[in-house]
Amino acid sequence: MKRYSNEHEWASLEGDIATFGLSSYAVEQLGDITFLELPEVGQDSVKGESIAFIESVKAASDIYAPMSGEVIEVNEELNDAPEKLNEDANGTWILKVKVSDASELDELMDESAYKAFLETL
C-alpha cells in the first residue's frame, strides 16, 4: 500500500525496505521528464531532505525522501529512460531504502488523505 508525502513522493514498505516513487500528480505537474539524478547506494536518506533531483523540459525539482534510512538500490533504468515516470508514475519506482524507523510511514498520507490534500492545492 502506498503512502504519500505532501511533497508528492510515495513510499511503500515491505519489512524494513521502503520503495520510493513520485505521485502521478507530481509527474503531471512536471510534464515530460528528461533527466533524473539518483543518489549513490549507501547514501543516507533523511526524511524531508532532498534525495534525488528531477528535470523535465520546462521544470526542475528536488525529490524529497519520505522516510529515513540508507539507500540500498536505485532504479538505473531511469538514467536512460526517465520518461518511464511519465508513462506510469505509480508503477515506476525510483529508489529503495532500508528504513531506520518504520513508524515514519504512519506520518504519511494514505490514498484518500492524499486525494483530499490534492483538492486543496
Add this chain to the structure above:
Amino acid sequence: MENLKRTSLYDKHVKLGARNVGFCGWDMPVQYEGVIKEHHACRNDVALFDISHMGEFYFKGDIANSGVNLATTTDFVKLPIGKCKYGFMLNKDGGTIDDLIVYKLSEDELMFVVNAARIDVDFAQIKSHIKSGTFENRSDITSKIDLQGPNSKKMLQPLVSFDLDELSFFGFKQTTLLGKPAIVSRTGYTGELGYELYIDNETAPLLWDKLIDDGATPAGLGARDVLRLEKGYSLYGHELSEEISPLEASIGFFIQYSSDFTGREAIEKQKEQGIKRAVIPFVTKSKRSPRNGFEVFQNGQKIGYVTSGTYSPCLDEGIGLALVDTTLYDDSKEIEIKLQRGSMPGYKATLPFYK
C-alpha cells in the same frame, strides 16, 4: 489566476484539457498533451498555437514624413508592400523596448505586432514619434493563430483563395478566412514552414476548430519556447530587455541603417567601441538542461548568466543562450553553469541549434 486576461480561444483550451499559466497578464495554455508531443507535431506534421495575447497596432498616414519611421530600426519606406520585417524599438541608450514585426499593408498603412507584456509601453512609444496620421491599438479585437509545421501549407491551402506558394518568407496577404477579413503571413517562431493568421475574435474560435478538425495538433507556449530556442530565436525579457541592446543579444544584423531611428546614436557608439557583453549559444552534451538565471562561470569567475535554456527534443541534450562579459569570456574554453546543486559544463555551439 484572477485578473488574468483571456483570449477568444480560452474556452477551447479548457475543453482541450490544457494546463494554463499566467503569462504576461494572460491566462495562456502552456501545454495540452505534453511539450514533447506538441514539439514533434510542429517539427514533423502541423501544430496550432493561440498567440492572441500579442498586440496589433495600425498606423495610417504619411510613412516617410509623419515620424513613424523613426520609431523602430526597420525602414518602412524601403519595406515593400505585402512584406513584413523583424526589428526593434530602442531607447536612447540602445536598450530594447521591444522586438516586433511590422507589416506594410499599403503605401500608407502599417501593422505593428508586439509582445503582450509590452503593448502599453510600445503603443505610447510609437505614438510619441507620430506627428500626423492615425494610430490605433486593435489588440483587444484581434486574434492570432499560428499554424506551423511541414504540413501547414497543405492544411491551409483549401481555406484561402490564392496559391500559398505566392507567399515568400516574411510575405503576407490581406485576404479572407471563413469569409472574414484576415491576414495570412508566411512567418512564425518555430523555424518550420508555417503561417501566422490574424483574424477577428468572433471568427477565431471557428477557425481554430476547423484546423483542429483538419488534424492540427494544439500546442502550448511550452512547446513554442522549446521550438524557438532550438532555432536560437530571441525572446523578449530574456535575450532582449531595456538593458540589453540587439547588438549585445547578437542579433544586430536585423537593424536597418538606411533610415534614422531612436537609439541609433547609442547603437553606433556600441558598434564603434565594441560591446562588453554578448549572447552566446551553448550545449550541455547531456540531458541536463540549463535554465534562465543560472550563473555562468569560467576559471572560477562569474562571467554572466543563462538567458534561456531547455532540453532539446531534436538534439536530445540541454541547449541554452547566455549573456556573458566579452572581456572575460574565452571562447576556446568550456563554460561552467552553476546548478541548484553542483555545476555542469557548457560547450560552444553555433545557431541554429537545430538545423
